[in-house]
Amino acid sequence: MARSALMNVMVNAAMKAGKGLIRDFGEVENLQVSRKGPADFVTVSDKRAEKVVMDELMKARPTYSFLMEEGGEIKGTDGMHRWIIDPIDGTTNFMHAIPMFAVAIALERNDEIVSSVIYNPIMDELYTAEKGNGAWLNNRRLRVAGRKHMAEALISTGINSQGRALDALQLRQLAHITPAVVGIRRTGSISIDLAWLASGRLDGVWEAGLKPWDVAPGLLMVKEAGGFLTDFAGGNDAVAKGEVVAGNEIIQAELLKAVQAVK
Structure with a gap:
């Protein structure tokens, strides 16, 4: 599957953040059974993952705007593009050591979503989509199920x-x-x-x-x-x-x- 240069930037950002979350997830599993609990640790993980994604995307496209769960909105200068980022979608799962969460990134161009990445690092499932180029799981083309009832x-x-x-x-x-x-x-x-x-x-x-x-x-x-x-x-x-x-x-x-x- 051929990816655009922009999609490669998004994939690299999501996977880099995912590597950190895999490491942190091991710590959360230990904290889950401790008296302290994982809440504070997860907050740090959330912010750290978001910074990794933001830094990677900004390095590649410094003029784009951002809308982020943790960091809020940052205005860019190009007036057309906005990154929309959730560093851990499924934070409660992550906090309870349930391996069902994702790094999620979308690119909006003139108010239309044109590219997206959803990466579950624990299952190593990378979902990607670009407008007009289909949706993919790793290298497999995706289609919705055909059930009619x-x-x-x-x-x-x-x-x-x-x-x-x-x-x-x-x-x-x-x-x-x-x-x-x-x-x-x-x-x-x-x-x-x-x-x-x-x-x-x-x-x-x-x-x-x-x-x-x-x-x-x-x-x-x-x-x-x-x-x-x-x-x-x-x-x-x-x-x-x-x-x-x-x-x-x-x-x-x-x-x-x-x-x-x-x-």
Whole structure:
């Protein structure tokens, strides 16, 4: 698979950050069973991974803007490009020594996502997508699964259940959708959810309460794998609204109806 020069920059940044997270993950496994716990250590890991990614990207494209989970927004000078970065998507998993997290990077050009990388360093799974060039897992071209019925579909979501109004709504959605599908999964990482949807492991994903760095990397991955992704209204504002309903053409439409049916 031939990658563009820009994609090589993104891949190198994600993998370099991933190497540090693999090392830190071993320490977290030890901290998980200690009295101190891993919370402070994970915060350091998050910031360190983000700095690695930022430094690599800035070195290659010094005029681009940044939007980052930890570091916030940094304005560039070119007026067209913005990196969107989540150094550890699945921080709670990482904190509990669960090997389900990813370094997630997207490149936005004139408000459109044109490149993305999602890298799970523990599983050594590198997902990449460029507009018009498809979605890939390592060197394998990805396509969304072709299931046509919700009763056959494996669906993923993310619900915190912290007593917020949004969580209550999603619990009602869960109660409505669960009987209609073959099963529900909750990985703890929306980037991995969307990458797994692109690879055919999942048939649908819905979630709300997300941030731009949660949505942007997976959005292009799904679309380049032949999938569909909208916000809860069925529109194209998933990144801005922090809402995702995704699947192949048939499952996405059915899942969207199910989500909209719950108030």
